[in-house]
Amino acid sequence: MNLVVQKFGGTSVANAERLFNVAQIVTDTYQKGNNVVVVVSAQGDTTDDLITKAGEINPNPSKREMDVLLSTGEQISMSLLAMAIERMGFPVISLTGWQAGFLTDSTHGSSRIRRINKERIDNELSKRNIVIVAGFQGINRYDDITTLGRGGSDTSAVALAAVLHADLCQIYTDVDGVYTADPRLVKNAKKLDEITYDEMLELASLGAQVLHNRSVEMAKKYNVNLEVLSSLTRNPGTKIKEVVKVEKMLIRGVARDNDVARISILGVPDQPGIAFKIFSQLAAKKVNVDIILQSIGRDNTKDISFTVSRSHKQLALDLMNEINENIGGKGIICDDNISKVSIVGAGMATNPGVASKMFEALTEANVNIQMISTSEIKISVLIELADSEKAVNAIHAAFEV
Amino acid sequence: MNLVVQKFGGTSVANAERLFNVAQIVTDTYQKGNNVVVVVSAQGDTTDDLITKAGEINPNPSKREMDVLLSTGEQISMSLLAMAIERMGFPVISLTGWQAGFLTDSTHGSSRIRRINKERIDNELSKRNIVIVAGFQGINRYDDITTLGRGGSDTSAVALAAVLHADLCQIYTDVDGVYTADPRLVKNAKKLDEITYDEMLELASLGAQVLHNRSVEMAKKYNVNLEVLSSLTRNPGTKIKEVVKVEKMLIRGVARDNDVARISILGVPDQPGIAFKIFSQLAAKKVNVDIILQSIGRDNTKDISFTVSRSHKQLALDLMNEINENIGGKGIICDDNISKVSIVGAGMATNPGVASKMFEALTEANVNIQMISTSEIKISVLIELADSEKAVNAIHAAFEV
Numbered sequence: 001m002n003l004v005v006q007k008f009g010g011t012s013v014a015n016a017e018r019l020f021n022v023a024q025i026v027t028d029t030y031q032k033g034n035n036v037v038v039v040v041s042a043q044g045d046t047t048d049d050l051i052t053k054a055g056e057i058n059p060n061p062s063k064r065e066m067d068v069l070l071s072t073g074e075q076i077s078m079s080l081l082a083m084a085i086e087r088m089g090f091p092v093i094s095l096t097g098w099q100a101g102f103l104t105d106s107t108h109g110s111s112r113i114r115r116i117n118k119e120r121i122d123n124e125l126s127k128r129n130i131v132i133v134a135g136f137q138g139i140n141r142y143d144d145i146t147t148l149g150r151g152g153s154d155t156s157a158v159a160l161a162a163v164l165h166a167d168l169c170q171i172y173t174d175v176d177g178v179y180t181a182d183p184r185l186v187k188n189a190k191k192l193d194e195i196t197y198d199e200m201l202e203l204a205s206l207g208a209q210v211l212h213n214r215s216v217e218m219a220k221k222y223n224v225n226l227e228v229l230s231s232l233t234r235n236p237g238t239k240i241k242e243v244v245k246v247e248k249m250l251i252r253g254v255a256r257d258n259d260v261a262r263i264s265i266l267g268v269p270d271q272p273g274i275a276f277k278i279f280s281q282l283a284a285k286k287v288n289v290d291i292i293l294q295s296i297g298r299d300n301t302k303d304i305s306f307t308v309s310r311s312h313k314q315l316a317l318d319l320m321n322e323i324n325e326n327i328g329g330k331g332i333i334c335d336d337n338i339s340k341v342s343i344v345g346a347g348m349a350t351n352p353g354v355a356s357k358m359f360e361a362l363t364e365a366n367v368n369i370q371m372i373s374t375s376e377i378k379i380s381v382l383i384e385l386a387d388s389e390k391a392v393n394a395i396h397a398a399f400e401v
Numbered sequence: 402m403n404l405v406v407q408k409f410g411g412t413s414v415a416n417a418e419r420l421f422n423v424a425q426i427v428t429d430t431y432q433k434g435n436n437v438v439v440v441v442s443a444q445g446d447t448t449d450d451l452i453t454k455a456g457e458i459n460p461n462p463s464k465r466e467m468d469v470l471l472s473t474g475e476q477i478s479m480s481l482l483a484m485a486i487e488r489m490g491f492p493v494i495s496l497t498g499w500q501a502g503f504l505t506d507s508t509h510g511s512s513r514i515r516r517i518n519k520e521r522i523d524n525e526l527s528k529r530n531i532v533i534v535a536g537f538q539g540i541n542r543y544d545d546i547t548t549l550g551r552g553g554s555d556t557s558a559v560a561l562a563a564v565l566h567a568d569l570c571q572i573y574t575d576v577d578g579v580y581t582a583d584p585r586l587v588k589n590a591k592k593l594d595e596i597t598y599d600e601m602l603e604l605a606s607l608g609a610q611v612l613h614n615r616s617v618e619m620a621k622k623y624n625v626n627l628e629v630l631s632s633l634t635r636n637p638g639t640k641i642k643e644v645v646k647v648e649k650m651l652i653r654g655v656a657r658d659n660d661v662a663r664i665s666i667l668g669v670p671d672q673p674g675i676a677f678k679i680f681s682q683l684a685a686k687k688v689n690v691d692i693i694l695q696s697i698g699r700d701n702t703k704d705i706s707f708t709v710s711r712s713h714k715q716l717a718l719d720l721m722n723e724i725n726e727n728i729g730g731k732g733i734i735c736d737d738n739i740s741k742v743s744i745v746g747a748g749m750a751t752n753p754g755v756a757s758k759m760f761e762a763l764t765e766a767n768v769n770i771q772m773i774s775t776s777e778i779k780i781s782v783l784i785e786l787a788d789s790e791k792a793v794n795a796i797h798a799a800f801e802v
Contacts, residue, residue, distance in 0.1 A: 016457045058416045058484035068495055069480040072473040079470035082460040094469055099544055
């Protein structure tokens with residue numbers, strides 16, 4: 001008997017009709033002889049509605065009480081899904097985070113899972129019950145309710161799959177898999193059958209918002225077989241695993257991220273420790289820096305450029321202005337009219353010429369490259385925002401993905 | 402330092418404004434140097450909304466899952482109240498039923514409290530935190546969520562007051578106390594300062610829906626000082642305790658209950674065991690019988706009459722028709738165009754003439770009495786429905802309560 005963990009997001013359980021659709025998927029899986037553990041998010045806008053409700057009472061509530069409030073969202077959807085499955089005549093039981101044994105640290109609002117006591121779930125599975133678990137939540141060592149923050153329910157599902165040694169962890173969402181590019185942007189983007197954890201991690205961090213990185217990282221660490229698929233189409237999705245079939249494809253996908261701002265600090269004295277000073281201070285303020293580029297020095301100065309997400313732009317600018325004054329720099333330039341376009345593929349490490357092929361495609365499309373960053377399985381370029389759609393299509397066509 | 406348990410019902414916490422009103426009452430009590438434990442119900446119509454939501458999914462959901470769903474109602478209101486109190490600058494923590502240590506039996510939907518592990522609450526109180534507890538809920542020995550059913554939050558509050566040896570248990574509601582008669586019915590009905598547990602029990606069972614009997618019974622058993630009062634007026638309410646001050650008042654109140662149906666089975670053979678047969682079968686079907694009257698036999702037969710609540714009428718009628726055939730009775734009469742009017746007062750046991758005074762008042766008001774039932778502290782009469790308002794006023798005036 002196989003064990004399958006299935007996770008359904010908020011849109012998949014938004015109303016009675018959707019809940020019965022999910023119940024159908026779950027019971028089909030169960031009837032094939034599998035044991036099934038289901039992880040659910042809160043219905044549709046429930047979490048946002050609860051946040052609004054709290055805001056009317058207290059604009060700055062404690063995170064502990066916020067977790068108490070928000071955790072009701074999954075508790076409602078899990079019990080309603082259980083009722084739907086009951087109505088279809090299958091044995092089912094719903095469990096909150098603490099009932100399912102999720103123990104976390106005490107960082108309310110963005111807790112980390114420390115341990116899962118799986119006795120209760122094992123016990124229910126041994127009775128051949130379908131087990132529904134509230135995603136996104138747990139308790140800390142003081143028995144206080146915690147929530148896992150962004151991507152929390154995906155993480156709950158992968159963690160459960162790891163602890164229960166599930167054969168498969170299916171993440172049902174409103175897209176039917178991972179594509180070679182955003183289908184809204186590139187007409188002949190293709191759905192990938194398979195992708196490696198690392199490729200998925202790079203794609204996710206590049207703005208392909210199918211899975212939160214946290215859950216992919218955990219899946220990689222515990223070697224959980226992941227599948228991303230749609231709860232509406234019932235088509236096969238994209239499998240995410242350690243090693244994928246050898247394919248002709250050089251690259252796995254083209255991704256675009258417009259949430260980028262580039263900041264440059266000019267005329268920095270060419271002394272040791274300057275870069276450390278800049279980036280340690282950004283790190284201290286929890287500003288995530290992505291691409292870093294340092295120009296070759298001239299007149300004993302250099303220019304240092306880096307990118308941050310737009311929400312961190314102002315914080316980074318304030319810091320840089322301060323540093324600029326302290327070290328006698330020549331000023332700060334900021335540009336957020338830019339886009340980051342990347343190609344990702346585990347195959348590129350062993351295939352020379354991938355980068356030049358990308359740059360050639362961009363040149364032919366008359367797109368100017370501002371900055372370049374590369375990793376083992378990724379090449380990113382920074383270009384003007386207006387060029388991004390053109391660039392993604394040109395690259396996608398060049399690689400015939 | 403005194404410990405006060407305060408319970409607020411659904412209307413008292415229905416919206417942001419009401420929540421801050423409650424927060425004011427709670428923090429006023431706290432600031433006077435008391436330790437405060439607050440028990441809350443779900444906001445306004447939340448419970449009904451959740452029941453509707455469940456009904457759209459499954460007209461007959463399991464009681465276990467229903468409890469999972471409904472228990473979110475108090476969890477929402479308790480966290481919102483905590484946020485309101487936080488905003489007013491007071492230390493506060495909210496606890497669900499299981500966090501507060503409420504252990505119940507496994508009768509989902511109408512559980513009984515078995516035990517309260519008070520360590521967590523004691524611990525929070527010792528830090529001078531205001532403690533907010535979700536009423537109506539607990540967990541059973543398997544860690545499944547249970548709810549206490551009707552009157553559950555009142556019961557939670559009284560049970561907590563008993564376990565914590567609270568100095569006072571205040572039940573805040575939308576009326577400001579217990580009256581000598583329904584103020585909507587009797588113009589000069591007076592609010593009682595004090596009433597005994599037994600009187601309160603009789604009044605509650607007679608349709609004065611201020612407190613659920615279950616909570617009053619528990620208060621009597623553990624000698625909890627209860628007070629019923631309004632969360633809106635801030636006036637002193639009615640104290641409910643073992644012994645009240647001696648007053649001139651012969652009776653404590655006049656109550657009316659229109660939820661009554663009278664069923665008579667006629668021409669029953671005058672043999673031993675007949676009454677047992679009738680009432681054991683009613684009991685087996687969980688039909689609560691109130692007043693019972695057996696006519697003096699004639700021609701070796703007798704008539705047996707009893708009253709039930711209207712919701713049990715059909716079930717009782719079906720049973721009686723069956724019994725009537727089996728024993729060769731002369732038929733069944735049913736009347737639900739009736740009302741039960743009662744007077745309650747611990748003083749009446751030692752004051753002869755109370756009954757006759759009541760009957761005199763009814764005679765003068767030209768009200769016909771159909772059945773009479775008496776206890777140590779109560780006299781009830783069954784009269785025609787149309788006469789009930791007149792009867793209550795006549796009796797209230799006669800006793801000058």
